[in-house]
Amino acid sequence: MTKAAYLLPVVAAALVDADGRVLLQQRPEGRSLAGLWEFPGGKVEPGETPEAALIRELEEELAITVPQACLAPAAFASAPLDDRHLLLLLYITRKWTGVPRALEASALRWVRPADMHDLPMPPADRPLIGLLDALL
Numbered sequence: 001m002t003k004a005a006y007l008l009p010v011v012a013a014a015l016v017d018a019d020g021r022v023l024l025q026q027r028p029e030g031r032s033l034a035g036l037w038e039f040p041g042g043k044v045e046p047g048e049t050p051e052a053a054l055i056r057e058l059e060e061e062l063a064i065t066v067p068q069a070c071l072a073p074a075a076f077a078s079a080p081l082d083d084r085h086l087l088l089l090l091y092i093t094r095k096w097t098g099v100p101r102a103l104e105a106s107a108l109r110w111v112r113p114a115d116m117h118d119l120p121m122p123p124a125d126r127p128l129i130g131l132l133d134a135l136l
């Protein structure tokens, strides 16, 4: 058994629309996990709080602004990643300003949790589908 050298904290958002659908983005070619559909987000940088990291990532990736008070911690999951172990923290939000645009992803899609099982998703995102379905 290989041991994870360290935990890598990654934050992600379930942006929920009025119909209970959740925004997924497709990871672009040339990056790790290319082509997989993920909850938008990214790594927590040193010195950053998880919430600040998520607000920054959502601005960078989708050009939307989410007030910190609108981020509700919802679920977490983990998965091996190279010599590390990714710890994915998922927040739910129903309020943001701006219309999400795929600034880094190759595509965006609004998907019901029940329909996510058919999509290729990163290993850390997949266990969150059932939890999200129960919460929405």
Ligand code: 9L3
Binding pocket: 010, 011, 012, 032, 033, 038, 039, 040, 041, 042, 043, 081, 086, 088, 122, 124, 125
């Ligand atoms: N990751 C997995 N699921 C997610 C996100 C946002 C990220 N929902 C993985 C992909 C990368 C690592 O976390 O291996 C760092 O993410 P990024 O900085 O490449 O977005």
Ligand code: MG
Binding pocket: 040, 041, 042, 043, 057, 061
């Ligand atoms: Mg990212």
